[in-house]
Amino acid sequence: MKVTLNRTTFLEELGTVQRAISGKTTIPILTGVKVTLTESGLTLTGSNADISIETFLSVEDEKANMLIESTGSIVIQARFFNEIIKKLPESTLTLELIENNQVIITSGKALFNVNGLNSENYPHLPVVDNTTSLQLPARVLNKLIGETVFAVSMQESRPILTGVHLTLQENILLAVATDSHRLSQRKIELHDIEQSFDVVIPGKSLQELSRSFKDEEELVQISIMDNQILFKTETMNFYSRLLEGNYPDTNRLIPTKFNTEICFNVTQLLAAIDRASLLSHEGRNNIVKLSIDSDQVTIYGNSPEIGNVEESLSYIEVSGDPITISFNPDYMKDSLKSFGNIDVVINFISPIRPFTLEPKNKDIDFIQLITPVRTN
Incomplete structure (x- = not known):
């Protein structure tokens, strides 16, 4: 096996398959990346107990600038392989498999000789039926x-x-x-x-x-x-x-009837929760409190050790009963980030029942549910 190709392109493929490689596997060969060279191009494979990734770099890919002199396959220790390729001095590199499963990696004046493993011992990837x-x-x-x-x-x-x-x-x-x-x-x-x-x-x-x-x-x-x-x-x-x-x-967890409804711009609400949680993160209880009534919406963060924060929130519209509810701000921030910069409707039943978040745009079928934190 011998191939010369573009280092950056190869490194990109190597980075993808390395997502599937773990240093903690009980099967030693799975700590390596399988390199298979055929007339049509280069296949890299990485695997662990949960995922396997296989990428293909075609000889016809102009960015790869690939010159194949002879075909073959080998497994190379992933941890060192990636570091070596990253630090090679030139824009191209050559991989050559010689006897005893040894691989010569050259680029410019740099030459590495690394020990490989026989690719015949690498586990076969699952056969997946295309019917479904x-x-x-x-x-x-x-x-x-x-x-x-x-x-x-x-x-x-x-x-x-x-x-x-x-x-x-x-x-x-x-x-x-x-x-x-x-x-x-x-x-x-x-x-x-x-x-x-x-x-x-x-x-x-x-x-x-x-x-x-x-x-x-x-x-x-x-x-x-x-x-x-x-x-x-x-x-x-x-x-x-x-x-x-x-x-x-x-499905049965998602409520359909509510007593309070409020609409916010996600970006503005996210920023306010971020500020309120600055202090709550420092306390033993990571809780932020939201108080809603017909003409005032306020968010509170508190840490007995440091102090407290209070902020009146801008909102688009509000209706229903007044409510004060406490929640984990990290859950709320994760939720809001997934919506992007849109307007979101939050519906409440009571201070101890889960509340929902949905886009104001009803064409998007996306709902989130957060369980509040009970406070005395």
């Missing part, structure tokens, strides 16, 4: 992930809640995430889709997937098997295991 599949632009998929993944649980005590529940039924793609303190649900209407599915994808997998797309407009084909899901673009295959178990019925 749909296509979405990366932009839509990224938005769906950004609007839900922040609400997954970080606690392994209920593993199913560490994932995003993704279902497709009757042309409605539904994504739900909850950690039992907050919930985020996004619906997208698709057209002429005959397939249906019901899966739970680890939140960490989706975060890495979102970072791996190079072009927002590229199409992503989603294919599903019993315990695996594949996100496929023209140059990348991203595999993730699926979480086993039944996701809770979250």
Whole structure:
């Protein structure tokens, strides 16, 4: 195996597959990146227990400027490989596999000789059937992930809640995430889709997937098997295991009747909560309080050790009963950030019942639920 190519282009592909490589794996060969060179181009593969990423760099890609002299494959320790490629002196590099699984990496006057591992011992990637599949632009998929993944649980005590529940039924793609303190649900209407599915994808997998797309407009084909899901673009295959178990019925958690409704601009409200939480973060109880009545809306932050903050809020409109409610400001900030700079409607029932956030624009089917904090 011998190939010469552009260092920056190669480093970009290497960075993508490294998202799937962990130094803590119990399978030593998975600490490496698999490099496979064929007549048509270069394939890089990285994998761990949860995700596998495979990228393809075509010999016809002008940016790669690839010259293939001989084909072959090898596994190279990822940690050192990436650092070596980053620090090479020239814009091009040459990889050459010699005897005893050794790889010579040269660029300008620099020459590295690194030990590789036999690629025959690298685990095979899952075979995913294309029968249950749909296509979405990366932009839509990224938005769906950004609007839900922040609400997954970080606690392994209920593993199913560490994932995003993704279902497709009757042309409605539904994504739900909850950690039992907050919930985020996004619906997208698709057209002429005959397939249906019901899966739970680890939140960490989706975060890495979102970072791996190079072009927002590229199409992503989603294919599903019993315990695996594949996100496929023209140059990348991203595999993730699926979480086993039944996701809770979250639909019944979302209230439909409310006593107080208020509309804010997201950016203004986010800034105010950020200010109020400056002091609450320093206290033992990370709580911000919101007080609403017909002519005054006030937010309070308090830390017995440092002091308190109080601010009158600008709002667009308010209706219903007066209410004072306490909540975790971090949950609220995460929620508001996922909306972007739009107007949002917040609905309350009582100081101890969960409240909802929705876009004022009813064409966007996106709802979030936050459980308030009980205070004496």
